[in-house]
Amino acid sequence: MTRLEWPGGARCAVVVTVNLDAEHFWLQLDESCRERPKTLSMGEYGPRRGVPRVLDALDEAGVTASWLTLGAVARRYPGVLAEIARRGHDIGCRGYGAEDLTTHDADGQRELLTRAGDEIEKVIGRRPTGFRPLSREVTNDTAGVLDELGYTWTSMARGDDRPYYLHTPARRTDVVEIPASWELDDFSRFMFNYGPPFPKANSRIAGYAQVLEDWRLEFDAYHHYGLCAVLTVDPSSIGKPGRIGLLEELLAHMREPGDVWFATGAEVAAWWRSRAAANDPGDPETSRLRL
Amino acid sequence: MIDDWHTVPAWPGGARCAVMLSFDVDGPTLWADDPHNLYDAPKRFAIGSYGPARGTRRILDLLDEQRVPATFFVPGWVAEWWPGTVREIAERGHELGHHGYMHELYYSKSVAEQRELILRSQDAFDKVAGRTATGFRTPSGDFRADSPRLLRELGFAYSSSMRGDDRPYRWVIDGETTDLIEIPAHWELDDYPQFSYNDAPPVPSGQDRLAGTEATFDNWRREFDGYHRYGLCYVLMAHPQVMGRPSRVRLLERLIEHIKGQGDVWFATGAEIAQWWRSNG
Numbered sequence: 001m002t003r004l005e006w007p008g009g010a011r012c013a014v015v016v017t018v019n020l021d022a023e024h025f026w027l028q029l030d031e032s033c034r035e036r037p038k039t040l041s042m043g044e045y046g047p048r049r050g051v052p053r054v055l056d057a058l059d060e061a062g063v064t065a066s067w068l069t070l071g072a073v074a075r076r077y078p079g080v081l082a083e084i085a086r087r088g089h090d091i092g093c094r095g096y097g098a099e100d101l102t103t104h105d106a107d108g109q110r111e112l113l114t115r116a117g118d119e120i121e122k123v124i125g126r127r128p129t130g131f132r133p134l135s136r137e138v139t140n141d142t143a144g145v146l147d148e149l150g151y152t153w154t155s156m157a158r159g160d161d162r163p164y165y166l167h168t169p170a171r172r173t174d175v176v177e178i179p180a181s182w183e184l185d186d187f188s189r190f191m192f193n194y195g196p197p198f199p200k201a202n203s204r205i206a207g208y209a210q211v212l213e214d215w216r217l218e219f220d221a222y223h224h225y226g227l228c229a230v231l232t233v234d235p236s237s238i239g240k241p242g243r244i245g246l247l248e249e250l251l252a253h254m255r256e257p258g259d260v261w262f263a264t265g266a267e268v269a270a271w272w273r274s275r276a277a278a279n280d281p282g283d284p285e286t287s288r289l290r291l
Numbered sequence: 292m293i294d295d296w297h298t299v300p301a302w303p304g305g306a307r308c309a310v311m312l313s314f315d316v317d318g319p320t321l322w323a324d325d326p327h328n329l330y331d332a333p334k335r336f337a338i339g340s341y342g343p344a345r346g347t348r349r350i351l352d353l354l355d356e357q358r359v360p361a362t363f364f365v366p367g368w369v370a371e372w373w374p375g376t377v378r379e380i381a382e383r384g385h386e387l388g389h390h391g392y393m394h395e396l397y398y399s400k401s402v403a404e405q406r407e408l409i410l411r412s413q414d415a416f417d418k419v420a421g422r423t424a425t426g427f428r429t430p431s432g433d434f435r436a437d438s439p440r441l442l443r444e445l446g447f448a449y450s451s452s453m454r455g456d457d458r459p460y461r462w463v464i465d466g467e468t469t470d471l472i473e474i475p476a477h478w479e480l481d482d483y484p485q486f487s488y489n490d491a492p493p494v495p496s497g498q499d500r501l502a503g504t505e506a507t508f509d510n511w512r513r514e515f516d517g518y519h520r521y522g523l524c525y526v527l528m529a530h531p532q533v534m535g536r537p538s539r540v541r542l543l544e545r546l547i548e549h550i551k552g553q554g555d556v557w558f559a560t561g562a563e564i565a566q567w568w569r570s571n572g
Contacts, residue, residue, distance in 0.1 A: 036433040041455030049457055052296040079293045192478040195432040201497020205479050207506030208513050241517025
């Protein structure tokens with residue numbers, strides 16, 4: 001396989017993404033959480049205590065991250081969002097609130113994402129250009145809606161280890177998907193609740209040292225093959241006193257080789273548009289749409 | 292919220308952080324909401340009874356050896372069933388806190404029902420140990436948004452039920468900042484998600500394998516180091532039926548020694564932390 005090229009001769013790319021959902025992860029999991037103060041408080045921990053620790057860890061490592069949040073979070077926590085922007089990070093969109101995008105047609109999705117973009121713009125003075133839905137699934141309309149609304153990148157699927165273009169049923173868009181992976185994700189390892197249950201089967205909280213080891217091994221392999229690694233963390237999970245050190249140690253490990261391109265989603269997408277004309281044969285988009 | 296981002300709590304005697312060791316002595320109540328389901332279920336009754344009948348004393352002995360205080364949240368029914376254990380907790384200098392009568396889910400109870408459960412449990416504590424609880428930990432998940440108002444009305448000093456902070460705070464009730472203190476806890480500092488296991492009924496619901504003992508100790512140690520680094524209030528939440536097993540009491544011993552080894556740590560009961568926070572927080 002030919003190696004991918006990255007700016008300045010870098011060996012691989014790393015995008016650090018931070019999902020800031022606050023209470024909405026729980027509201028999306030189960031509507032009854034509106035009446036469950038203890039469960040909601042797990043989400044509130046993110047903006048209250050997790051965000052400053054994540055910001056400090058990113059500063060210390062000199063990494064500009066791509067934060068992704070909801071219109072409803074921008075409304076409720078404008079000061080937190082403004083501070084994230086002030087510290088130089090990019091802020092993308094995860095939808096408006098706890099909606100399921102698969103129950104909305106193109107007009108409905110356009111309306112929700114426009115409202116979400118309005119709320120984020122009110123706080124940070126610019127519209128989001130990156131998108132990763134809190135909604136579990138999207139539809140074949142979503143790519144077209146994002147393209148129309150001026151989005152340039154997404155990170156919503158897990159079907160590759162490098163970027164590719166999103167397609168509508170009719171055409172290739174300029175929206176670049178930068179796939180994430182469950183392997184490089186903190187929430188799925190650490191988050192827990194009994195009622196409503198998360199994980200569904202109330203599986204154990206993973207060992208921190210084991211997770212850090214997994215993340216290191218995963219990054220080392222992305223580096224070896226020259227791919228685009230997307231780390232996904234949530235301040236309500238990685239921002240705990242005993243976990244923030246994992247992020248600090250991982251970022252330090254990623255900096256060690258000295259030939260890693262740390263970039264935002266928007267930067268990776270721009271680079272990709274300047275290099276790639278089309279997706280590789282058999283990519284998730286054209287195969288799904290049978291183009 | 293942002294003004295509060297970098298404030299570091301003050302602790303007595305210039306301590307760097309606070310540690311609250313807490314034990315939920317749920318006994319068999321975890322295994323059925325209705326006690327009548329338990330008397331005819333010997334295996335279910337037994338797995339729960341290990342806590343008040345065996346595990347609690349092993350933990351009490353360790354706390355004596357280590358000379359650290361702890362807070363025991365005990366359902367009223369457990370106090371009636373194992374009065375000797377509960378009396379001993381009190382006599383050996385530890386705090387008794389409220390934890391439901393039968394570990395009920397307060398989220399599913401009306402305020403009137405919650406009140407009844409609390410009063411009934413306070414009676415049980417009074418009869419068995421000659422004292423009532425000033426601390427509350429919601430059993431079995433969420434309580435209701437109006438539960439804190441009831442706690443305040445019934446004279447509780449604090450709750451240790453929420454998840455949204457890593458230091459105490461005052462409850463705001465009907466727009467008023469009150470003297471009712473919250474001492475939040477966290478699932479990652481709870482032994483139950485890691486080590487509870489049973490065949491029937493299946494626990495956890497998906498019967499995940501038991502977590503590694505050493506790996507869990509490492510998680511708790513890393514969390515403590517983080518709480519110490521930031522000067523916070525570390526709340527370990529353990530269940531004698533789980534934590535009281537032989538290898539885990541040894542684990543707890545190592546954890547306490549690790550905590551002591553970091554220095555400048557204030558070991559306190561929930562009531563002591565709440566009192567400190569009311570005056571200094």
